[in-house]
């Protein structure tokens with residue numbers, strides 16, 4: 020058997036052109052980095068103050084949203100400009116069911132999954148048959164429609180939204196403090212990574228890649244491109260829906276203005292910025308998305324401008340995203 | 348018995364009649380060819396057969412059932428596989444991953460199976476891998492299985508396409524100019540391969556080809572078309588001596604490849 024050293028040595032040699040992250044190719048280095056990061060993520064609440072925990076919860080939350088959208092955009096290559104709609108479906112499902120019908124929080128999750136699924140099929144079913152540009156327009160419209168409906172219905176609390184959403188509890192333990200929610204969102208982010216990884220490396224994940232690279236060739240190989248895209252769209256919707264449930268529980272109040280077009284674009288930005296289709300890239304993107312405005316808080320309102328400029332520069336010099344592409 | 352029957356097929360593109368009243372059939376277990384000068388409409392016939400073009404009128408029966416105007420993936424599922432005249436590989440994926448695309452329609456694991464890595468999902472992945480490796484071995488490029496498709500030589504890329512088509516477990520294989528761009532050696536091996544596909548895998552083969560030497564060597568039945576119309580049909584000898592065929596080819600000699 021080869022020793023671990025010779026394995027990493029060989030791997031390092033194999034990618035002379037590996038760039039700054041080449042050493043990550045080695046299985047052992049990767050494990051070390053992963054365990055250090057996992058330990059840091061788990062121990063953070065012991066040393067961090069509430070502000071840091073709030074920001075980091077937000078990071079994990081966006082990791083989940085971005086990974087969900089990544090299935091649609093990164094894996095299946097579909098441009099979705101209304102992803103916040105699914106996030107809204109989840110948040111309002113939990114909000115309405117807990118605050119107005121007294122349903123237990125955990126039971127609202129399957130309901131949110133069901134509603135996101137139905138919304139995904141209703142929107143995706145007809146449009147995914149058309150050329151991909153149509154999807155961008157239809158999803159954009161869908162995102163706005165969901166927000167406007169939420170603004171105008173009584174059950175959704177109109178423009179002021181819903182308040183008094185119950186905090187969930189598990190085995191009699193109430194999830195109420197920010198540290199608790201930090202762990203909840205950390206677990207969600209890890210689950211989202213896990214599910215994304217498994218999907219990516221499966222028959223379905225390959226099918227997404229075939230369709231993304233060459234739709235006609237994929238059809239010729241017996242792949243139903245509409246079904247495969249719909250699968251991606253609906254799974255992405257479910258990610259968004261579940262994230263929305265927990266978002267509502269954490270905030271205890273939601274309003275339609277959380278689910279604007281800007282929100283959809285932000286999530287999309289996280290996916291594209293880090294590198295579409297690459298899980299570590301999307302995580303980096305979500306971090307950048309949340310941390311950048313926080314770190315540059317001192318710049319005041321001009322920080323959005325700086326953010327936009329940084330983004331432009333990154334997209335110009337690394338159109339594939341921050342995370343380096345896998346080499347052949 | 349005919350595996351494929353084409354009856355009075357017509358195809359128009361904005362007034363241009365690309366296929367005119369074309370009828371022919373391919374016998375189960377045979378090696379057949381579709382030939383004709385450049386622009387005769389050969390690739391268009393393949394596109395109609397595989398569902399990429401919707402013929403204006405006519406009927407296509409495959410394996411005893413009508414497949415006219417069905418969507419491409421359904422036709423592939425029925426057992427008709429094709430290669431493309433211009434390579435259409437999944438360029439950034441490995442050779443093995445490319446071939447695995449063919450097994451997609453013969454397997455069923457979905458999202459839940461993938462997330463939970465259930466026993467049946469893992470078994471299926473193993474079967475896919477093994478079968479695709481056997482396809483690669485059959486065309487003689489198993490050693491290249493982990494290379495990225497776009498880095499391969501043209502001849503090897505062609506073989507990936509053949510392996511990928513074989514991985515759909517077809518009953519009929521359509522090859523669109525399989526010899527184009529191949530060198531002499533590779534062409535010789537292609538002749539052997541086409542015969543092995545029929546003899547060992549029991550797959551009927553229909554090919555479009557400009558290399559007449561190759562066509563005459565492998566085909567048992569040849570259909571010649573010109574301007575989308577059938578002008579001759581028969582075995583190699585009958586076709587070669589048919590004056591209409593000679594005229595179609597000689598009349599447009601300047602179009603032919605050197």
Ligand SMILES: Nc1ncnc2c1ncn2[C@@H]1O[C@H](COP(=O)(O)OP(=O)(O)OP(=O)(O)O)[C@@H](O)[C@H]1O
Pocket residue numbers: 360365383384385386387388389390391392432
């Ligand atoms: N999608 C299309 N739209 C318009 N015209 C088309 C289309 N596909 C094919 N044609 C036309 O149909 C005719 C036949 O084309 P086709 O590709 O079937 O010929 P071919 O016999 O395969 O030729 P070659 O030997 O050069 O491959 C050509 O005149 C071509 O321009």
Ligand SMILES: [Mg+2]
Pocket residue numbers: 389390391432
């Ligand atoms: Mg052609």
